[in-house]
Amino acid sequence: MNQQWHVSAFLASVDTVVSNEIVETVRELRARVLFDRGRRPAFRSEDGRHVDDQDLDYGAWHFVARKEPGGPPLGYIRLSTPATGELFQSRAFLGDAGFERILREAGVTPGETFEHSRLVVEHRARKLGLGAYLNAVAIGAAHALGAKAMIGTSGTKDGQHLFHERFGFRCVEGTRRHVEHYTEDVVIMFHDVAAGAGEYHELVTRMRGEFPELAAVEHTPAVALSHRRPHNLRGGADTTAWQPVLLTPTVAADREALQRLLDSGQVREIHDSIDAQIDELIRSREPWLPPHEDLTRRRHEQLGGLTDWEYGTWVFYPWSQRLVHVLPREEFRLVRTDRNRGKIERPQQRSLLGRRIGVIGLSVGNSAAVTFALEGIGGRFKLADFDEFGLSNLNRLRAGVHHLGVNKAVISARQMFEIDPYLDIEIFTDGLTRQNLDEFTDGLDLIVEECDTPYAKIAAREAARRRGIPVVMDCNDRGMLDVERFDQEPHRPLLHGLIGDVTADELETLSKQQKVDLILAMVDAERISPELRASFGELGRTLSSWPQLASGVALGGALTAEAARRILLGAECVSGRFYVDFADLITPATNTARSSV
Template identity: 45%
Template sequence: MNLIDEKYLTASKDQDQRAVLFFRLQHPPQQEALRELLHTHPHIRVHDTIRQQLKELIKTRHPAEKLSEEQLQQKITAHAGAGSLDAYGVWVYYPWSQRLVHLLDEAEFVEMRTSRNQHKITAEEIQRLATKKIGIIGLSVGQSAALTLAMERVCGELRIADFDTLDLSNLNRLRAGVHNIGLPKTTIVAREIAELDPFLKVTCFDEGITESNIASFLTGNGRLDVLVEECDSLDIKILSRQQARAARMPVIMETSDRGMMDIERFDQEPDRPILHGKVQETLSYSSIRQFSGEERMRLVYDILDYDNISDKLKHSIGEIGRSITTWPQLASAVALGGAMVAHVCREICLDRPMPSGRYYVDPDQVF
């Protein structure tokens, strides 16, 4: 006997929803479409804080003034017009949670979302960053990086690639609720970014990166400004760098061990050896796919520079296939990696000095 009626189970066709719907009530067809949505989905939860958002907008635009409530209301009326605020801004519908949220429209939303960045990131720099495209392959450290990039609004478009779905064991380092187990990692990241900033463009490659789609990932609909490579697949690690070097595109990688950050400025050094010359230039996507387990492990040692990884990771690698199934990663290290990725991407996108090299931000050496 089933304990839960099937009608209460999430339909599989709805599990991958990640696109939001926008309704601008100044346009009668969109007003009617929203009315129909509310009629056909009576359980939608409505969140309307537009007056609070407008108050914050007015205060931010008048930082030197101490405005009373009456003065605030006068300025809101002057800004938005008298009468109901229902048609001001935009209504955003999140189908996976059945939430309808009333927000400032894009320009004012972005102004407020980035107001606390200034002057660490200037208004001119915010505008420059909005034109940038960043791609992330692999959504472990990559998830932390994507969310940090989105929070800082370091770019206007994120391309994310991962073929995997969320497992329970991933929750030691991935930020997600238990109700997301089984969902594609791309969907989880895209949803969280949409809930943070529905205007930030996110393009998902749900099958991960392959030999056949990597060109589209790197340069389709505009070339990436930075590639963040965080995948476990050795063939894709090599292929992505070879393709990025050919496109003169910078590549960065964070390994979540000893805070190791790789920066490869193929945009400035088009003849630079991949992975700082630690691997053979003759390696190819197809040859790596034929490697034995022992050959793959030797390649991992070369990439990581085995003598410089932490003692705990060395021990853990020896336990793979014995007491553990794969190498461990900790949430604290992944969070640090996401922060470093966002920092390096921002500096590269703003044309600040960020030379190629392998760098360590090792907490064990600091404390």
């Protein structure tokens, strides 16, 4: 069972202000969920307040679940001990004689019997394992506190009694009857601790072991059950995971896999905004709808008989342990690119999503790859980089300190999948090599080349020219954009002829100075910025590497995206080298808002 829920425990005492405040909070939560949009009207008073006042709350354990400490409560359950046995709901339902008869027939005494009740879960957290998790928490706590039996009442309209049977409870024969307060039939459930907890026995046993630590934290409703002091601070996260898991609940195998995932303890956080996404889908199709139009009927039609949790796709990101609910693929992309319209129309967007793009070098190339994913330029990608993300990369790459030591292609793939989980991505963590050159370039419609290795720069272009693949590059200096249309010019000299006829295989025979001269020729040393020119003599002395800024890298992502979109859509974009130099563009001479003063 999942551990993404943060559960706090509290034993309510009638003589403390803190207890009174918490009890009032959980009572309002319970009543609001039980009211269920009017299904059980008895839980709302005439003045509109949600009410569920029960004396049984005092002397009972209360368990509240949240997504994160301090977050809004999403679920709740109560566990009453024999100390308040005279107030048990089950005793009130059965009467004293009926209650004691059931215990006597089961061979237990009132002093050995606990009652759990008021299991409620917010709509947005249902079907995601929270109800089962909370039930296991309460049962495990009862076991830890010495219970030999548990008893409780259960509704039957939505199969709640069947849910409890999965935990080893049984319906007590002859106790089912309609209760107007709940607007449904209610039945007594009984649990023999010695018989185990059914299919959830392992989880209940684990919760039993965790209860003493949970109970030791007093008066802190935001404390999480799964929060533990780390035993090994040197332990690290998986630095290799980069592919999400996509699960469609309407497919039986995926539905089972989703439940196994929720039961596995791997899910740290669940994010479900499917209702809002469906609303956006409706408005993207019908933009003329008034802003405050009630979309309930249209949303119901969109679901087509499915419950909201069954609709679309659940995406699990193993590197962050997040489980996210999104629209089906085509609808997701229709909404995600809706604001492109007017600049990129839907037929063009569909054409772009059908293209495969290769990105070599994921430092500057990271900006290009992420921008492409955001703009919907390409639906399939190949990413190549051998390097790991280092602290000095944080001056220009959109990543975080938790990415240190992670391969740059892995980081980029993760970021792109978090934008669009339906992308098709391959990664090459050895970079571009002789061994994988053909595999990498096969099937590409465009190459973005942003690596520092001379071999890869030349070999990629040689392969692109053979295969008729256009190449774009940003130099990250003076906004230099390089475009080579090998798809239109199959005999075009590499890098516009700036490097002569040198081949990738010949690079091994060049001296260090010759390689430096080659790089200078590639970037056209006469046109580089004064700052970059001055840095050449300082490399290895006062500078550890080429100077680069985040603003230049971000501009490179924009420039390569603009060129790629034009090329892939057949718009005008000729071979050449172009500069978008801020030093030239932001000057008094180019100011269009000159003051008249």
